Amino acid sequence: MVARAVLQAPDITRALTRIAHEIVEQSKGADDLVLLGIPTRGVVLARRLHAILAEIAPGAAEVGALDVTMYRDDLSRQPTRAPAPTQIPAAGIDGRTVVLVDDVLYSGRTIRAALDALSDLGRPTAVRLAVLVDRGHRELPIRADFVGKNLPSSTSERINVHLTEIDERDEVTIE
Amino acid sequence: MRHLLSTADLAREEAIVLLDTAEDMADVADREVKKLPTLRGRTVVNLFFEDSTRTRVSFEVAAKRLSADVINFAAKGSSVSKGESLKDTAQTLAAMGADAVVIRHSASGAAQVLAGSGWIDAAVVNAGDGTHEHPTQALLDAFTIRRRLHGAGSRGRDLDGVTVTIVGDVLHSRVARSNLWLLTALGASVRFVAPATLLPIGIGAWPVETLHDLDVAIDDAPDVLMMLRIQTERMHAAFFPNEREYAREWGLDDARLGRLPATTMVMHPGPMNRGLEISSAAADSAASTVLEQVANGVSIRMSVLYHLLAATGEAS
Numbered sequence: 001m002v003a004r005a006v007l008q009a010p011d012i013t014r015a016l017t018r019i020a021h022e023i024v025e026q027s028k029g030a031d032d033l034v035l036l037g038i039p040t041r042g043v044v045l046a047r048r049l050h051a052i053l054a055e056i057a058p059g060a061a062e063v064g065a066l067d068v069t070m071y072r073d074d075l076s077r078q079p080t081r082a083p084a085p086t087q088i089p090a091a092g093i094d095g096r097t098v099v100l101v102d103d104v105l106y107s108g109r110t111i112r113a114a115l116d117a118l119s120d121l122g123r124p125t126a127v128r129l130a131v132l133v134d135r136g137h138r139e140l141p142i143r144a145d146f147v148g149k150n151l152p153s154s155t156s157e158r159i160n161v162h163l164t165e166i167d168e169r170d171e172v173t174i175e
Numbered sequence: 176m177r178h179l180l181s182t183a184d185l186a187r188e189e190a191i192v193l194l195d196t197a198e199d200m201a202d203v204a205d206r207e208v209k210k211l212p213t214l215r216g217r218t219v220v221n222l223f224f225e226d227s228t229r230t231r232v233s234f235e236v237a238a239k240r241l242s243a244d245v246i247n248f249a250a251k252g253s254s255v256s257k258g259e260s261l262k263d264t265a266q267t268l269a270a271m272g273a274d275a276v277v278i279r280h281s282a283s284g285a286a287q288v289l290a291g292s293g294w295i296d297a298a299v300v301n302a303g304d305g306t307h308e309h310p311t312q313a314l315l316d317a318f319t320i321r322r323r324l325h326g327a328g329s330r331g332r333d334l335d336g337v338t339v340t341i342v343g344d345v346l347h348s349r350v351a352r353s354n355l356w357l358l359t360a361l362g363a364s365v366r367f368v369a370p371a372t373l374l375p376i377g378i379g380a381w382p383v384e385t386l387h388d389l390d391v392a393i394d395d396a397p398d399v400l401m402m403l404r405i406q407t408e409r410m411h412a413a414f415f416p417n418e419r420e421y422a423r424e425w426g427l428d429d430a431r432l433g434r435l436p437a438t439t440m441v442m443h444p445g446p447m448n449r450g451l452e453i454s455s456a457a458a459d460s461a462a463s464t465v466l467e468q469v470a471n472g473v474s475i476r477m478s479v480l481y482h483l484l485a486a487t488g489e490a491s
Contacts, residue, residue: 070212070213070241070481071213075485075486076485076486079486080176080482080485083196083199084199085202086202120207120208121208122207
C-alpha cells in the first residue's frame with residue numbers, strides 16, 4: 001500500500017507548540033516539570049517540547065529519557081531488543097510532575113511499562129502523557145493528556161513517524 | 176543468541192550489544208530500587224562443580240536484580256558426591272523447570288556438552304570450563320577497559336587500537352583464551368607474556384604475539400596489563416622452579432609498577448595471590464581495576480542473562 005502523509009513538518013511543529021502551551025496552562029505555569037521521552041522518537045519529541053517550553057516558560061522544565069524495554073510485557077513474544085539509555089535529571093522525579101512523551105499511542109502497553117519503570121525511580125506528584133499521534137485501539141485503561149493529532153486507524157494500517165534528528169525529515173505517514 | 180559458551184562465537188556487533196546493554200544494567204545499581212521485573216518467573220540454576228565465590232555470587236546478584244529465581248547448586252554436598260553424572264544432574268534440573276543453567280566445571284567443554292546434549296532445554300551459560308573458556312569474565316574485562324577509556328561515552332564503542340598485554344599462566348588460563356578471542360574481535364591487539372612452559376602448544380596459530388620477557392612488554396607501555404592468577408590447583412608439574420623466581424621474572428612488583436605509564440590499567444581476574452603475580456601496591460594502586468571488574472561483572476551477567484532469556488519463554 002502507498003504511504004500517505006498525514007502530518008507534514010509545519011503540522012508537527014504546530015502540534016508540539018500547542019502541546020507545550022497546554023502543558024504550561026494545565027500545570028499553572030510550569031515550575032517543576034520533567035519531560036521524559038520514551039526511546040527512540042519520544043526522546044526527540046521530548047527535547048523539542050523542552051526547547052519550546054524554554055521559550056514560553058524559561059527554566060521551568062527539565063528533559064530526560066525513560067527506557068521501558070526491561071518493563072515490557074511482550075519481551076518473550078519478540079526477538080530480544082537492546083535497551084536504550086535512561087537519563088533522569090540529577091534532581092530526580094520525586095515530588096515533581098512528569099510528562100511522558102511518545103510518538104504514537106496505540107495499545108497503551110508501552111505507557112503501562114513506563115508507569116512501572118517510573119515507580120522504580122521515585123514518586124512523582126503527577127504523571128501526564130503527551131503523544132504526537134493517538135491512533136486508538138487501546139488494550140489498557142490509559143489515555144493521553146496532550147495529543148498532537150487523533151488519527152483513527154485500522155489495526156492493519158501502519159503509522160510511521162519520521163523525525164529530522166533520526167530520519168532526516170519531519171513527516172507522519174499512514175500505510 | 177541461544178547459549179553463551181565461548182567468546183570465539185561472538186561477532187563484534189553481538190559483543191558490542193552485550194556491552195551496551197551492560198551499561199544500562201550498570202545504571203540500575205545506582206537507583207533506589209535496584210531491581211528490574213524483566214525475568215520474573217524465570218529460574219536460573221547456578222551449577223558449580225568447581226569452587227568459586229565471585230563468579231557464583233555475581234551471577235546470583237545479576238539474576239536476582241532481574242527478578243529471576245535463583246537456585247544454587249554446588250557439587251559438594253549434592254548427589255554429585257554420590258556419583259551422579261552430569262547427564263542425570265541436568266535431567267533433574269530440567270524436570271524442575273530451569274530456564275537457564277550457569278555451569279562451571281573443571282572439564283573443558285562441559286558447557287558445550289550440556290548445551291548440545293538435548294538433556295535439558297535451558298539456555299546454557301559457560302561460567303568457566305577447565306582451561307577452555309570463561310566468556311563472562313572476558314566480557315566484563317572488555318567492559319571495564321572500555322569504561323576506563325571512554326567513560327560515559329562508552330556506548331557503541333569498540334576497542335580499536337587498544338594494546339593489551341596478558342601476563343602469566345596462559346597454559347591453564349580460560350580467562351586468557353576468552354579475552355584473546357573477544358578483545359581481538361573488538362579490535363584490540365593482544366600480547367601474551369609467559370615462561371615458555373606456561374604457553375600452550377600450537378599457540379602460533381592464534382592471533383597473538385608471545386613474549387617471554389615482562390620487562391620488554393612493560394617498556395612498550397601497553398594500555399592494559401592483565402596479570403593472571405597462578406593456579407596452584409592446576410600446577411601438577413614443575414612449570415617454573417619456585418614461586419620466588421616466578422615473582423621475580425613475571426610478577427608485577429613495585430619497581431615494574433613504577434615504570435608503567437600512569438594511564439596503563441592493571442587488571443586481575445581474581446582471586447589474587449598478592450606478592451606472587453601481583454604486589455600489594457600494584458593491586459591497590461589507582462591503576463588497578465580489580466574492584467571495578469567485580470562491580471562490572473554483575474552488569475555484564477545481567478546483560479547476558481537478559482539477552483539469553485528475555486526472548487524465550489511461552490513463545491519458544
